[in-house]
Amino acid sequence: MLNRNPAAHDVAHLGHLQLFTPAFDESVEFFTHYLGMRTHGSQGSSVFLRAWDDYEHHTITLTPRTTAGIGRTHLRAADEDALQRRVEAIKEAGLGIGWTDGEPGYGPTYLFHDPDGHEFGLYYESEWFQPEEDTRPALKNQAEAYPGAGVCVRRLDHVNFLGVDVEANRDVLRDLLGAKVTEQIVLDDGSVAGSWTTFTNKGYDAVYTRDRLGITxxxxxxxxxxxxxxxxxxxxxxxxEQDVFIETGPHKHAIQQTFFLYVYEPGGNRIELCNAGARLVLAPDWRTIDWTEAERAKGQAWGLKTIESFHTHGTPPAPGQ
Amino acid sequence: MLNRNPAAHDVAHLGHLQLFTPAFDESVEFFTHYLGMRTHGSQGSSVFLRAWDDYEHHTITLTPRTTAGIGRTHLRAADEDALQRRVEAIKEAGLGIGWTDGEPGYGPTYLFHDPDGHEFGLYYESEWFQPEEDTRPALKNQAEAYPGAGVCVRRLDHVNFLGVDVEANRDVLRDLLGAKVTEQIVLDDGSVAGSWTTFTNKGYDAVYTRDRLGITxxxxxxxxxxxxxxxxxxxxxxxxEQDVFIETGPHKHAIQQTFFLYVYEPGGNRIELCNAGARLVLAPDWRTIDWTEAERAKGQAWGLKTIESFHTHGTPPAPGQ
Amino acid sequence: MLNRNPAAHDVAHLGHLQLFTPAFDESVEFFTHYLGMRTHGSQGSSVFLRAWDDYEHHTITLTPRTTAGIGRTHLRAADEDALQRRVEAIKEAGLGIGWTDGEPGYGPTYLFHDPDGHEFGLYYESEWFQPEEDTRPALKNQAEAYPGAGVCVRRLDHVNFLGVDVEANRDVLRDLLGAKVTEQIVLDDGSVAGSWTTFTNKGYDAVYTRDRLGITxxxxxxxxxxxxxxxxxxxxxxxxEQDVFIETGPHKHAIQQTFFLYVYEPGGNRIELCNAGARLVLAPDWRTIDWTEAERAKGQAWGLKTIESFHTHGTPPAPGQ
Amino acid sequence: MLNRNPAAHDVAHLGHLQLFTPAFDESVEFFTHYLGMRTHGSQGSSVFLRAWDDYEHHTITLTPRTTAGIGRTHLRAADEDALQRRVEAIKEAGLGIGWTDGEPGYGPTYLFHDPDGHEFGLYYESEWFQPEEDTRPALKNQAEAYPGAGVCVRRLDHVNFLGVDVEANRDVLRDLLGAKVTEQIVLDDGSVAGSWTTFTNKGYDAVYTRDRLGITxxxxxxxxxxxxxxxxxxxxxxxxEQDVFIETGPHKHAIQQTFFLYVYEPGGNRIELCNAGARLVLAPDWRTIDWTEAERAKGQAWGLKTIESFHTHGTPPAPGQ
Structure with a gap:
């Protein structure tokens, strides 16, 4: 019998993310006009964005900055007790930073970082989104009206970090936060070049893939x-039609079988649009799928060769990129 | 702060179901030729059936019987401890029947019944399905090859029981088994005529709707x-094209927003084909959505009036039906 | 050997239509915001509308009027000679009205009427649409940029008239204009209650169905x-989401197998959104499909019963409707 | 005013094709099991194949041969007079071969060749397909029952020849057979490297692209x-899943905007699966779209670089391929 991860289910799901862009106005246009998200307030120079079925206050905080990149990634705990348990574990592991007020709509948030230096926030309190009259949905089991313009993304799905040491970062998600490791790329030398982890029944919520340029x-x-x-x-x-840069796709990943399209938002951050069909990971004893170098060399599921920039482009861009 | 259900996550997901049919050969043909499921062994007069992405031994046990209907519904516990905890709670509630060997591919199973008399089995041990050479999938993160013939349903999704007392039955799922109640039909007299509950991030796994004929x-x-x-x-x-009886649909439910098609298999059991898009219930503090009589009177999401047989047809059929 | 219709191919396709609405502003909103069409100029109280892949100046002329209904239906001839041939035939049949200037973007137009009194215009000269900078398509084999907001209908597809005498009206399309009759509803008394005709390889471009209220x-x-x-x-x-009235659908017609959705625009005119898949009528000797009363009683392709209003609602509405 | 092609509409549509394969049994399996076509009789060593909405006897004649490649391409004339007119024009151009009996289900066929040596047959008489009891469609406006297994291609769509002199070959289709030239690739030196032509309202039925290896x-x-x-x-x-070789796609062509997938059947012939959405060429005065080298260098519509084999692989394969 496999033992259940004692931290399992203490983190409920990926919450909201901070994103930086050196082309703020164009990025806002991308998220609203192209993706079909809506703004929901602002604070300082930042604007908050949400997809129509995101139930919380916002899922993206977009902030102008000289270089693109990701700021803090927030995870929602399952309840107050779960939050406290995870904070204790993080402190014990020496990765804690401390408590801070949450962003508008969110309660007290505990900050920490992964071994690679990505910042995280863990919170439980969350103010459910209340639509205004003009964006009230026709069906009351939906957060906000379907916008009908642009891609109309439904919800934030996952984040894929680059990491110098995939295994060390993965261990934080698994051991301190209760994530399940569903699929991995394992190189011929036995090292892990990519790790897909989940807090939910989705195939993955947070991913680390190796930063080939060795930047943290x-x-x-x-x-x-x-x-x-x-x-x-x-x-x-x-x-x-809207002159958005397509990096690769549409195509289907072999890993997780996700149907994908990768575009760059005007600030340079890579954005994926994804669909998993009805695929879910329901097995409580799911066994991690390991993909070998030979298997990866076959390209994507239907044979598309992985585009070179997929291995190098990240944000912030490498010096000279 | 809402308190988390102490039984939450002890049940991992809906497992496998027993179905009875008075037209056995035709029913097998329906499940294999029309739905695109595969048989996986047999026992006595029963045959086991599975969809291509079901990871366990089988999800349907089909058995010849003079009248159609459902037999035992099996739920998979998250681990051995969770199984024991739930068994204790069930015993305490006086609904327990006792332990039995599981069906082929499944371990020890604890039997119990809901107040309406539907039989359940709770188990943890499960033998993962191993495909034969000729049904080995091209991608190793998939249970079995995509069949490519018939509807090609991906997996068993949910069960919808009829119940004389919806609330009493729902309480068993929620209080003893840890289900979350996501949506309900609440009549003008305050009684609950339908209750949608989930063990996963899906909107629902098990549903009770009121048996208007008062049959248990x-x-x-x-x-x-x-x-x-x-x-x-x-x-x-x-x-x-295959002369399968369509009762209603395709259309979209207002409740849960599921896109649906209802057909009857040759034995008379109603079968739904469903797609939820990317909709998931991720919020740990999801608030049950209550639908009123007035709201239900509007019909399905796009205005289709609910067909009369939807309110009366169930299996076993009522005497005289 | 079947003889080819001597008028075949003289009419190239359905061109543009005049539509009347008692709720002009709301109707404009419907065509632009809901359907995703664009306005292209105006004249007097009328506004011109076009879908993104319509290659001509406009396909709908929308005009305020006390009652909803259809004005003139324009057909484009294959060339000048074809235009002259058809005009001669129409004159000979005593249905001609005379020449008029075309609407903006269109050349000389010959007016006539069908036996039911619907007005038609036949023209050849047509000014191809030239997009402005901000609606220039990314691909130059497309008329205008894909709008990305609303339904984004691709092109005007067909018109379905009500007629007191379906056969007399159909004969004009077939004998004077060269249409092919692809499918019909033939009642038990031998009379034709519906006739689907085409000038192209589409299954139908112009349809007459019997006006059960006997209004012309x-x-x-x-x-x-x-x-x-x-x-x-x-x-x-x-x-x-946008509070547009859905009369029936989505579903699939048995006749022509079209996947459909019927809505009413705010002025009361019924609008269909349709998709034929890859179905085309390519056979030069296509044999008209006759549907009997018994076959029609089965409802739409997947069994949906035809909604009562489908048999009575037309525009202008009947007195008292 | 543009003058209409005097031969316009004399050819109704692409009819049936002969295909050669050095792997006969595997090719039959590909067409039936993968594509979901049905066999419809045989003659000598050849087997006849049809898609479920092809209305004639068959559309592919598959024959074992040491090398893959295309045999005769048949076009259906609009009627007997049109057939005679085209035969006269072909004779006059010195490309005629002579009359022969048609394949089973087809009447007298006039044989000729294009300047590149591809053989063609022109016919009018055609025996409409009559389904057997077990493949009778549920809807009588359809040729045969939807098979429900495999890709389920609806109908033969088009043929794309390689030609040493694209223009000379195109001229035969346009001037002798009445095709409309809808799109072309025009190189910087003014020569035509690809020409898309149509007999119908589809964007193309027959295409010539330059054989870069100079083979006829x-x-x-x-x-x-x-x-x-x-x-x-x-x-x-x-x-x-079925181990069919995917060369490229799924993706969208800029030319004609067709959504495509290219696979090789086991004999080596390239097979495209295509969907044009609702796109049709309705304009009688359609102006040929010319694509420049610079425009082609952008790749397919969404940016996929054209795969190298697309420029070299043809059947029969070049010596040494």
Missing amino acids: GRLHHIAFATDSRADILRAADLAL | GRLHHIAFATDSRADILRAADLAL | GRLHHIAFATDSRADILRAADLAL | GRLHHIAFATDSRADILRAADLAL
Whole structure:
């Protein structure tokens, strides 16, 4: 019998993320006009963004900065007790930073960092989003009205960090935060070049892939879920028409079988649009799938060769990129 | 702060179901040729069936019987400890029957019943499915090869029982088994006519709706998930071509927003094909959505009036039906 | 050997239509915000509308009027000679009215009427649409940029008139204009209750169905094509969210197998959104499909019963409707 | 005013094709099990194949041969007079071979060749397909029952020849057979490297692209239409699962905007699965779209670089390939 992770289910899901952009106005336009997200307030120079089925106050905090990249990644705990338990574990591991007020709409947040230097915040209190009259949904089991313009991403789906030491970072998610490791890339030398982890029944919520340039604290991409593969084809049509840069796709990943499209927002951050079909990881004793170098060399699921920039482009960009 | 259900996450997911049919051969043909499921062994007069992404030995046990209906519904516990905790709670509530050997591929199973008389089995041990050479999937993160013939349902999705007392039955799922109640139909007199509950991040795994004929122990329908709404339109095309009876749909439910098609298998059991898009219930403090009589009177999401048989047809059929 | 219709191919396709609405501002909002069409100029109290892949100046002329309904239906001839040939035939049949200047973007137009009193215009000269900088498409084989907001109908698809004498009206399309009759509803008494005719390889461009109220000159609906059935499901989602009245659908017609959604624009005219998949009528000797009363009683393709208003609602509305 | 092509509409559509394969049994398996076509009789060593909505006797004649490649391409005339007119024009141009009996289900056929040596047959008489009891469609406006297994291609869509002199070959289609030239690749030196022509309202039925290896009489690919882009994604899933070689795609062409997947059948012939959405060429005065070298260098519509084999692989294969 496999033992259940004692931290399992203490983190409920990925919450909200801070994103930096050197092209603020264009980035806002990308998130609203192209992706079809809505702004929900602002603070200082930052603007808050949300997808139509995100139930919390916001999921993206967009802030102008000289270089692109990811700021703090917030995770929502399952309840107050779970929050306290995870904070204790993090403190014990020596990764804690301390408590801070949450962003607007969010309660007390405990800050910490992974071994790679990415900053995280853990919180429980969250003010549910209340739509205004003009964005009230027709069906009351939905957070906000379906916008009908742009890609209309449904919700924030996952974050994919670059990390110098994938295993050390993964261990934090698994051992301190209760994540399940669903799939990995294991190189011929036995080292782990990529690790997909989940807090939910989705195949993955947080991913580390190896930073081939050896730079710490970078972002590979963040991803938003659409309801169907057809939505992603339409997103490609829209990208072409709206002059959004398509890096690769639409195509299907072998890992996790996600149907994907990768674009760059004007600030340079890579954004994925993804659809998993009805695929869920339901097994409580799921066995981590290991992908070998030989298997990875086959390319994506239907044979598309992985584009070179996928191995090098991250934010902040490497010096000289 | 809401208190988390102490039983939360002890049940991992809906496992496998027993279904009875008075038209055995035709029912097998329906599940294999129309739905695109595969048989996986047999025992006595029963045959075991599985969808291509079900990871366990089987999800449907189909058995010939003079009348259609549902037999035992099995739920998988998260681990051995969780299994023991739930068994204790069930015993304490006086609903326990006792231990039995599991079906082929499954370990010791604790039997109990709900107040309506539907039988359940709770288990943890499960033998993961191993594909034969000719059904080995191209991608190793998938249980079995995509069959490519028929509807190709991905996995068993949920069960919808009829119950004389919806609230009493719901309480067992919630209080003894740790389910979350996500949506309900609450009549003008305050009584609950339908209750949707979940053990996972899906909107629902097990549902009770009121048996208007006042009969106990009946089934409204079982449901299989497809990857897209397009798959369900194709399922309707196939039903037309293969002479499968379509009761209603394709259309979209207001409750849970599921895109659906309802057909009857040849034995008379109602089968739903469903797709939820990327919709998930991620909030640990999800607040139950209550639908009123007035809201229900509007019909399905896009205005389709609910067909009369939806309120009366169940299996076993009522005397005279 | 079947003889080819001597008028075949003289009419190239359905061109542009005049539509009347008693709720002008709301109707404009419907066509632009909901359907995703664009305005292209105006004249007097009328506004011109076009879908993104319509290659001509406009396809809908929307005009305020006390009652809803259809004005003139324009057909484009294949060339000048074809235009002259058809005008001669119409004159000979005593249905001609005379020449007039075309609407903006269109050349000389010959006016005539069908036996039911619907007015038609036949023209050849047409000024191809030239997009402005901000609606220039990314691909130059497309008329205008894909708008990305609303349903995004691709092009005007067909018109369905109500007629007191379906056969007399159909004969004009077939014998004077060269249409092919692809499918019909033939009642038990041998009379034709519906006739689907085409000038192209589409299954139908112009349809007459019997006006059960015996009123002349009415419209049953006009239709716009979308690229997929998924687009029509999305159109239903948008209708729900934008409070557009859905009469029936989405579902699939048995006749012509079109996937459909019927909505009413705010002025009361019925609008269909339709998708035919890859279905085309390519056979030069296509044999008209006759549907019997018994076959029609089965409802739509997947069994949906035809809604009562489908048999009575037309524009202008009947007195008292 | 543009003058209409005097031969316009004399050819109704692409009819049936002969295909050669050095791996006959595997190729039959590909067409039936993967594509979901059905066999319809045989003659000598050849087998006849048809898609479920092809209305004629068959559309592919598959014959074992030491090398892959295309045999005769048949076009159906609009009627007997049109057939005679085209035969006269072909004779006059010195490309005629003579009359022969048609294949089973087809009447007298006039043989000729294009300047590149590809053989053609022109016919009018055609025996409409009559389904057997077990493949009778549920809807009588459809040729045969939707098979429900494999890709389920709807109909033969187009043929793409390789030609040493694209212009000379195109001129035959346009001037002798009445095709409309809808799009072309025009190199910087003014020569035409690709020409898309149509007999119908589809964007193209017959295409010539330059044979970069300078070999005559080769095939680039034949294509089958599916009802949706979703069907093509599913075709890619099936190809992966059934070990069918995917050359490139799914992706969208800039030229004609077709959504595509290219696979090789086991004999080596390239097969395209294509969907055009609702796109049609309706304008009688359509102006040929010319694509420049610079525009082609951008790759496919969404940026996929054209795979090298697309420029070299044809059947029969070049010596040494």
